[in-house]
Amino acid sequence: GKIPSLDHPFKGNMDLDALAKLMSERGDAVPCVMMTITNNAGGGQPVSLANIRGAAEIAHAHGKPFFIDGCRFAENAWFIKLREDGQQDRSIKEIVRDTFDVADGMTMSAKKDAFANIGGWLALNDDALAEQARTRLIQTEGFPTYGGLAGRDLDAIAQGLTEIVDEDYLRYRVRTNAYIAERLDALGVPVMKPAGGHAVFIDAREWLSHIPPLEYPGHALACALYEEGGIRGCEIGTVMFGRKPDGTEEPARMDLVRLAMPRRVYTQSHADYIVEVFEELAKRKDDIRGLKIVKEPPMMRHFTAEFAPL
Numbered sequence: 561g562k563i564p565s566l567d568h569p570f571k572g573n574m575d576l577d578a579l580a581k582l583m584s585e586r587g588d589a590v591p592c593v594m595m596t597i598t599n600n601a602g603g604g605q606p607v608s609l610a611n612i613r614g615a616a617e618i619a620h621a622h623g624k625p626f627f628i629d630g631c632r633f634a635e636n637a638w639f640i641k642l643r644e645d646g647q648q649d650r651s652i653k654e655i656v657r658d659t660f661d662v663a664d665g666m667t668m669s670a671k672k673d674a675f676a677n678i679g680g681w682l683a684l685n686d687d688a689l690a691e692q693a694r695t696r697l698i699q700t701e702g703f704p705t706y707g708g709l710a711g712r713d714l715d716a717i718a719q720g721l722t723e724i725v726d727e728d729y730l731r732y733r734v735r736t737n738a739y740i741a742e743r744l745d746a747l748g749v750p751v752m753k754p755a756g757g758h759a760v761f762i763d764a765r766e767w768l769s770h771i772p773p774l775e776y777p778g779h780a781l782a783c784a785l786y787e788e789g790g791i792r793g794c795e796i797g798t799v800m801f802g803r804k805p806d807g808t809e810e811p812a813r814m815d816l817v818r819l820a821m822p823r824r825v826y827t828q829s830h831a832d833y834i835v836e837v838f839e840e841l842a843k844r845k846d847d848i849r850g851l852k853i854v855k856e857p858p859m860m861r862h863f864t865a866e867f868a869p870l
């Protein structure tokens with residue numbers, strides 16, 4: 561998962577040996593084990609059922625709850641169906657059921673695999689804990705039926721959850737990204753392989769190798785894509801992860817640009833347009849300059865930092 565050019569069916573998997581080691585050595589300091597499916601920061605890469613079960617088993621062996629950040633649970637299930645041994649003849653619903661069977665709870669952003677425009681939820685198997693959470697919700701936002709989420713949004717989520725597991729939809733969605741990644745690859749643009757579920761990730765550090773990591777090749781590429789073609793992407797790299805708590809800075813492990821695809825919005829010609837913009841950029845990529853940060857908040861700077869060209 562740390563080498564973008566390497567193909568692997570489940571790059572979102574957790575390193576179970578490292579997890580077991582951490583839990584043995586410092587389990588007392590761990591409140592829960594949380595797994596994100598698919599792995600957003602790592603390229604929208606899926607997690608196998610075997611790995612989900614393995615992580616849950618380690619958490620439970622240490623008496624800790626196992627949680628899933630399930631934002632892209634349907635895409636993850638689709639990849640399991642395509643790629644994991646013995647899953648090919650099973651329905652997406654069955655795979656989703658298996659995925660969450662081993663979890664004690666989940667968080668969800670409904671903007672992702674629930675087709676809604678807003679909202680999300682925390683789900684818990686522990687009724688007493690759920691009761692506490694609902695009480696806290698009433699104090700902070702309102703009843704579960706009208707608080708952060710209006711009834712209209714709850715209805716939209718319910719409908720979205722029934723539609724998101726449709727295999728024709730999932731096939732089209734994942735194929736669109738794979739198509740763009742294949743064409744970029746043919747153009748010589750280094751992409752995260754295989755293509756992710758919700759996005760195409762470009763290895764900006766590799767493609768713009770004349771820009772050092774601390775001059776933010778990922779953000780420079782994101783800006784160039786916007787200037788050239790109005791394509792709005794997002795750096796996942798040194799801007800996002802490079803600042804240390806003490807204010808110093810070092811290169812992140814990778815400098816990627818994420819082109820996240822809205823669900824049910826784009827057609828084939830949009831996909832081709834993205835490739836054409838890259839064709840234009842490829843002609844002048846060596847002239848793309850790095851950036852410096854002129855203003856940044858102390859935390860989570862990637863959301864609000866301001867930049868100037870070098």
Ligand SMILES: *Cc1c(COP(=O)(O)O)cnc(C)c1O
Pocket residue numbers: 596600629631668669670671672679680
């Ligand atoms: C979007 C996202 C979140 C945050 O959800 P919001 O609804 O934007 O607050 C958390 N985890 C993952 C994996 C996400 O993709």
